[in-house]
Amino acid sequence: MKKTIVAISTPLGKGAISIVRLSGENAIEIAQKFFMPIGKQKIEHRKMVLGWFDLGEAKEKCMMVYFKSPNSFTGEDVVEFQIHGGTTLTRLIQAKLIEGGARLAENGEFSKRAFENGKISLAEAESIVDEINSESEAELKASLKVASGELFKEIKSIQQDLTTLLAQIEVTMDYPEEDENEVVREDVFNKMTEIKKRLNDILSLSKQKALIKKGINVAIIGKTNVGKSSLLNAIIGENKAIVTDIEGTTRDVVDASIDYNGVRFNFYDTAGIRESQDEVEKIGIEKSKKTAQTADITLLVLDGSENIKEEDERTKKLIKQPYIIVVNKTDKKRVLEKQQNEIEVSAKNKTNIEKLKKEIFEKTIKEEINFNGLATTNERQIEALNEAFNQVEEFFKEKDESLEILSLLIKKVWQSLGKITGETENEDIISLIFSKFCVGK
Ligand SMILES: Nc1nc2c(ncn2[C@@H]2O[C@H](COP(=O)(O)OP(=O)(O)OP(=O)(O)O)[C@@H](O)[C@H]2O)c(=O)[nH]1
Numbered sequence: 001m002k003k004t005i006v007a008i009s010t011p012l013g014k015g016a017i018s019i020v021r022l023s024g025e026n027a028i029e030i031a032q033k034f035f036m037p038i039g040k041q042k043i044e045h046r047k048m049v050l051g052w053f054d055l056g057e058a059k060e061k062c063m064m065v066y067f068k069s070p071n072s073f074t075g076e077d078v079v080e081f082q083i084h085g086g087t088t089l090t091r092l093i094q095a096k097l098i099e100g101g102a103r104l105a106e107n108g109e110f111s112k113r114a115f116e117n118g119k120i121s122l123a124e125a126e127s128i129v130d131e132i133n134s135e136s137e138a139e140l141k142a143s144l145k146v147a148s149g150e151l152f153k154e155i156k157s158i159q160q161d162l163t164t165l166l167a168q169i170e171v172t173m174d175y176p177e178e179d180e181n182e183v184v185r186e187d188v189f190n191k192m193t194e195i196k197k198r199l200n201d202i203l204s205l206s207k208q209k210a211l212i213k214k215g216i217n218v219a220i221i222g223k224t225n226v227g228k229s230s231l232l233n234a235i236i237g238e239n240k241a242i243v244t245d246i247e248g249t250t251r252d253v254v255d256a257s258i259d260y261n262g263v264r265f266n267f268y269d270t271a272g273i274r275e276s277q278d279e280v281e282k283i284g285i286e287k288s289k290k291t292a293q294t295a296d297i298t299l300l301v302l303d304g305s306e307n308i309k310e311e312d313e314r315t316k317k318l319i320k321q322p323y324i325i326v327v328n329k330t331d332k333k334r335v336l337e338k339q340q341n342e343i344e345v346s347a348k349n350k351t352n353i354e355k356l357k358k359e360i361f362e363k364t365i366k367e368e369i370n371f372n373g374l375a376t377t378n379e380r381q382i383e384a385l386n387e388a389f390n391q392v393e394e395f396f397k398e399k400d401e402s403l404e405i406l407s408l409l410i411k412k413v414w415q416s417l418g419k420i421t422g423e424t425e426n427e428d429i430i431s432l433i434f435s436k437f438c439v440g441k
Pocket residue numbers: 222223224225226227228229230231242243244245246247248249250251270271272273328329330331332345346347348349
């Protein structure tokens with residue numbers, strides 16, 4: 001018998017209501033050690049009951065709701081207390097329930113039980129983790145899509161198709177007649193071609209979304225004093241980086257993120273590039289170069305009020321594509337000649353900052369983001385899809401081999417997909433997923 005678990009299910013911190021949740025066979029028994037309904041209310045499935053929670057020295061008025069097994073989130077008996085009040089009170093109630101025989105839940109244990117009782121799929125469980133941790137709107141939408149189970153259904157259906165193929169091959173191998181053999185082979189190849197396409201559709205969209213999820217890295221580089229730090233501050237709308245008229249103000253990389261159109265952009269303000277004898281500055285300049293080379297897009301900042309300098313030219317050579325030339329200080333008289341692919345801004349007056357953001361967005365998110373396609377942004381699921389896809393390719397490489405070998409290769413595809421649907425019965429994967437949850441989920 002599994003022990004009844006308890007946890008605070010709402011985020012810790014100040015809030016009007018907190019929820020403490022119990023799940024397990026003894027949930028009701030433990031709850032009733034402390035909770036007494038007011039008046040003649042009965043404790044029934046899915047009914048809110050107002051009552052007193054006995055804390056020993058004091059009594060607390062709160063609501064209780066009971067979900068009878070199997071009609072609950074975990075599939076077990078679940079009791080939830082809605083408590084008005086701060087974290088101290090919530091913790092006290094949790095402590096009481098532990099005293100009454102419950103055990104503090106481990107990270108993700110509620111969801112793990114829901115999975116074990118067939119209430120949610122492995123993919124759904126994982127997307128709950130992503131939902132808890134998601135930082136931008138786009139990320140949230142992607143994880144909700146998985147939570148709705150559509151991706152899971154598709155992967156499962158591919159697995160079923162593979163099972164059918166395996167069965168077909170099995171039968172043929174038992175009755176090896178030449179003609180029959182060829183017919184089956186052709187059928188298997190046609191189906192595998194179709195499966196390859198289905199997997200590829202999911203995989204390519206997933207990879208694109210994963211990039212969005214990780215955030216797009218934007219490096220801000222240029223020679224000293226062109227206004228890189230001022231630009232970072234203007235973009236994020238906050239004075240994060242130090243700005244002075246002294247050359248070489250920024251020594252280390254300063255980073256800040258914004259959410260634009262639901263996508264996270266991480267900006268990296270760097271040390272101005274110039275010949276320097278200063279040890280610290282030299283290290284900073286090295287970091288600038290590295291940042292410029294690893295970013296998804298680079299902003300090369302030039303000072304519009306002066307002519308192009310040798311240092312500007314050298315800086316430009318460090319950049320890998322794609323980049324945008326940002327001509328800054330346009331509130332002053334323009335001296336710099338027109339640059340290809342330029343955008344004029346004034347970090348000081350915050351002119352054209354929105355236009356710049358839009359330009360960065362359009363340069364990095366090439367296609368219109370289509371959330372209607374099936375995809376996942378979960379790294380482990382992408383890894384499993386990748387593995388499955390590679391195995392399909394392996395299958396096509398070996399397509400002239402015996403049916404026995406082909407059948408083994410198809411099984412491998414099935415197993416890789418099982419890492420998403422949970423149909424490999426591999427305890428390791430399951431434990432890994434649930435350890436990422438927070439307590440109370
Ligand atoms: N007129 C004007 N001055 C600006 C503008 N942007 C920055 N400045 C000034 O230029 C000087 C340098 O600005 P910073 O933002 O520190 O330049 P930086 O490129 O980060 O400099 P380093 O960190 O030393 O490489 C400061 O005096 C800013 O006030 C602008 O758009 N217009």
